[in-house]
Amino acid sequence: MTEPLIVLDKLKKVYTRGHFSRVPTFTLEADLTIDEPAIVGVVGPNGAGKTTLFEMMTGSNEPTGGKVIVAGTDIHRVKYRERDRLAIHYHQSYQVRRFRKVVPSFMLASSPSKKPMVHLFDEPQFNPQDGYIGFMLDFFRKLRAEGRLVFVCLHPTASYHLEILSEIAERFLLVSNGGVTPHATFKSLIGDERAKTYLGPEMIRVAGTLA
Numbered sequence: 658m659t660e661p662l663i664v665l666d667k668l669k670k671v672y673t674r675g676h677f678s679r680v681p682t683f684t685l686e687a688d689l690t691i692d693e694p695a696i697v698g699v700v701g702p703n704g705a706g707k708t709t710l711f712e713m714m715t716g717s718n719e720p721t722g723g724k725v726i727v728a729g730t731d732i733h734r735v736k737y738r739e740r741d742r743l744a745i746h747y748h749q750s751y752q753v754r755r756f757r758k759v760v761p762s763f764m765l766a767s768s769p770s771k772k773p774m775v776h777l778f779d780e781p782q783f784n785p786q787d788g789y790i791g792f793m794l795d796f797f798r799k800l801r802a803e804g805r806l807v808f809v810c811l812h813p814t815a816s817y818h819l820e821i822l823s824e825i826a827e828r829f830l831l832v833s834n835g836g837v838t839p840h841a842t843f844k845s846l847i848g849d850e851r852a853k854t855y856l857g858p859e860m861i862r863v864a865g866t867l868a
Contacts, residue, residue: 660729662806663714663744663775665689665837668723670709685709687837688723689830694801698826699810700846702855705832707810708748711777714808716740728774730766739768744775776800777808785817794825813856816863823867844868 665687673679685706691697701707712718714725716732717740725732727743735743778797783790800807809825811818822829822843829840833851840846847853847864856864 659692661690661692661726662694662728663689663691664724664726665714666724666726668713668725669721670706670713670718671721684835685832685837686835689837689839691806691828694804694806695827696797696801696807696809696825698822698829698843698846699808699832700813700822700829700852700855701832703812706835707832708779710832710837711746711748711779711808711810714775715744715746715777717746728770730769734766735768736762736765738762741773742768742770743773744777745773746777746779747781748779773805775806775808777810779810780812781809783817783821785815790817790821794821797825813860816860819860819864819867823864842868 668687670685671681672683674682683706687710699707699710709718713720714727714732716725716735716737719733725744730743732740732743781793783793797807797809808830809822811822813819813822826843829843829846831838831840831846831849831852833855838849838851840849843864847856847861847868853861
């Protein structure tokens, strides 16, 4: 039986402040399984935890609790320099995120994969001119056709961002209020009251024409 491409098993991150009495300032929780290759659209307000989620999924941010299982392997138990063979995080202008080392690398396991199974694009910079968007969408589709799982996180500030999401994504995640909510369709996503509040009336109106 083939392992799911990614499992977020009771995943939790708690940020705190204070030197002696630690006070929680932000908590993000996710419990999710994606079995097969797909392109997943990810949206949510600024500060909702989208980048933190991606960092935990690629092993650069240690969770407070739970596990991230990529193709059957706990990514946080893999050697740091080999984690991008399982999942890789491209932040904005496609620079790869660095790892924060918690456990000495010699105590960790080798990656069973040579190429990343999960690709996470964190607010990629789309140039709406000269066919660049089409090039990137074709690239995402190529990764998916090769059996990869592709996450595309966008913070919609223009109508073409919504057009990209509605065209390319097969399923969606809304990161909001400390949680991660899956949606099977674009219509379901924009029908979520939290998404409506986040996007605002004008963007929701545009989204309604695309659903």
